[in-house]
Amino acid sequence: MPPKSFQAEANEESALLRSAPLIRTANFHNIPTHRIAEVDAQLKHWSSAFSSVNEDELDRYLATGEWHKPKPGLLIAVFNGYRNGYDNMRLLLEKYGFVGWFYVPTLFVSEPAATQQQFVSSRTLKIIHNEYPDGRYALSWDEIKAMDGRHVIACHTRNHAKLQLDDLKYLENETVGPQLDFQKHLGHPVRAFASLSGQPYGEHGPSDQAIDRAGYQFITSNYKIQRIRATPGHATPTADLQPK
Numbered sequence: 606m607p608p609k610s611f612q613a614e615a616n617e618e619s620a621l622l623r624s625a626p627l628i629r630t631a632n633f634h635n636i637p638t639h640r641i642a643e644v645d646a647q648l649k650h651w652s653s654a655f656s657s658v659n660e661d662e663l664d665r666y667l668a669t670g671e672w673h674k675p676k677p678g679l680l681i682a683v684f685n686g687y688r689n690g691y692d693n694m695r696l697l698l699e700k701y702g703f704v705g706w707f708y709v710p711t712l713f714v715s716e717p718a719a720t721q722q723q724f725v726s727s728r729t730l731k732i733i734h735n736e737y738p739d740g741r742y743a744l745s746w747d748e749i750k751a752m753d754g755r756h757v758i759a760c761h762t763r764n765h766a767k768l769q770l771d772d773l774k775y776l777e778n779e780t781v782g783p784q785l786d787f788q789k790h791l792g793h794p795v796r797a798f799a800s801l802s803g804q805p806y807g808e809h810g811p812s813d814q815a816i817d818r819a820g821y822q823f824i825t826s827n828y829k830i831q832r833i834r835a836t837p838g839h840a841t842p843t844a845d846l847q848p849k
Contacts, residue, residue: 629655633694645700659757667832668835681703682799683706685709686708686713686744686761687742688743690707704757722740757796759798767801783819785847797822807831818841820834
């Protein structure tokens with residue numbers, strides 16, 4: 606049997622998406638003022654084809670395979686805890702009825718404004734220099750709390766870190782540690798987690814164990830979102846790991 610042509614495969618995929626709506630994802634990072642018009646147009650276009658996705662809707666879909674909205678879902682992830690996510694992206698999302706999933710590195714948002722540029726320079730984070738004259742480039746905890754509920758607050762480790770290492774103390778600091786930070790500042794654990802480079806659950810035993818101890822329900826990786834437990838859990842502090 607000859608292989609299918611590209612057009613035939615594309616037609617099959619298109620029919621599948623029409624008959625069985627899925628949840629797609631779109632990722633954003635910095636949204637500076639000079640990009641507002643561009644992102645506004647993009648979200649306006651998406652709003653005609655997609656609907657918003659919150660945590661309970663994602664939970665139901667991943668648990669049952671059922672999607673109850675007439676349009677496919679679009680999970681819009683806003684990574685790295687940049688201040689312009691609150692100042693710019695939040696307003697655009699709300700303009701078009703979308704829920705933002707804000708993936709926050711908790712030590713970045715806990716860093717004083719005076720040392721945030723130094724913090725960024727020693728990690729794989731990028732800021733738009735001179736964007737904010739007061740030197741605060743990260744979300745504040747007050748801004749995070751203001752978005753919590755209307756949008757989804759999620760974890761992106763403490764230091765914008767990868768989890769490939771087998772150092773258990775390091776892994777716990779980057780998984781359990783930020784969950785403790787969220788519990789301290791928001792009063793509840795968060796349900797979703799993503800590490801730098803989007804490592805999936807199930808490929809690295811030590812990381813999986815640390816994630817389990819932190820109690821996350823959803824794991825976001827480069828190619829999928831996994832529901833790893835029915836309900837989220839709380840992280841328990843140890844003697845040498847406390848909330849920041």
